[in-house]
Amino acid sequence: MDTVAKWAAGNSYGPVLSQTDLYLLGTELELHPILANDSGSFQLIFNLSTGQSSGYNPESRDRDVPFTQKDEPATLPRVEELIIITECSPWCTIIKNPQGVTLGDVVTMLFKDYSDKMVTDKEFESLPPRQQEQLRRYAASAASSSGGNWQFYSPAPVPPTQYRRADWLRERVFFDRLIKKDHYAKQRLGFSAPNIFVLMLSTY
Numbered sequence: 001m002d003t004v005a006k007w008a009a010g011n012s013y014g015p016v017l018s019q020t021d022l023y024l025l026g027t028e029l030e031l032h033p034i035l036a037n038d039s040g041s042f043q044l045i046f047n048l049s050t051g052q053s054s055g056y057n058p059e060s061r062d063r064d065v066p067f068t069q070k071d072e073p074a075t076l077p078r079v080e081e082l083i084i085i086t087e088c089s090p091w092c093t094i095i096k097n098p099q100g101v102t103l104g105d106v107v108t109m110l111f112k113d114y115s116d117k118m119v120t121d122k123e124f125e126s127l128p129p130r131q132q133e134q135l136r137r138y139a140a141s142a143a144s145s146s147g148g149n150w151q152f153y154s155p156a157p158v159p160p161t162q163y164r165r166a167d168w169l170r171e172r173v174f175f176d177r178l179i180k181k182d183h184y185a186k187q188r189l190g191f192s193a194p195n196i197f198v199l200m201l202s203t204y
Helices: 019-025 103-115 121-125 129-145 148-152 182-189
Strands: 043-046 053-057 060-065 081-085 092-096 174-179 196-202
Touching: 043 174, 081 103, 081 182, 092 103, 121 129, 182 196
Parallel strands: 081 196
Antiparallel strands: 043 053, 053 060, 081 092, 174 196
16 A cells, blocks of 8 residues: 555544553554654645644755645554644643544644743743743844734734743743653653654744
8 A cells, every 4th residue: 555545534544543542552653754754755845833734745945845745643543532742841732533634633732832832931931041031032032023024013012911922932932842751751741652752943
């Protein structure tokens, strides 16, 4: 079976595994090549701060390719839940879909978690002073640049007093890949499971 047909959207993949199923069966999950960043024809470009997602073919980098694979399963076998952590932030993103988590679910939930949710005062205070200042500067810069050309005709925007989780990442807001890293999962969560993946981020 070729890779395209193997990952095609649809329901002909057998049952969707629950968290309990994964533990009882000890099933290893195969990650979609796009999420593992080893798809030969499509490299995902996804910005956690803006939510923009597209891609390119490494053989023709001069033009973007639409992200049309959003309905394809994120893993085989399909699962009801994926848990994503990253070494770049303290948060855990839980992605749920009773019909099986898709590529679109992964992109949507990561964007919502990092764009809609704010850094709490306690989380901010946990950072060393230097990193607090970097976060302030980055958030202020992002706020002023989002004003477009109008900023030349209006007063300087007031620096934000609340910070989005995406601001915490600073310039490392681009999806690179998901990997398995069981020892890190145990360190962070106290346990590991087949559906826990570590998100690697990049600056491009």
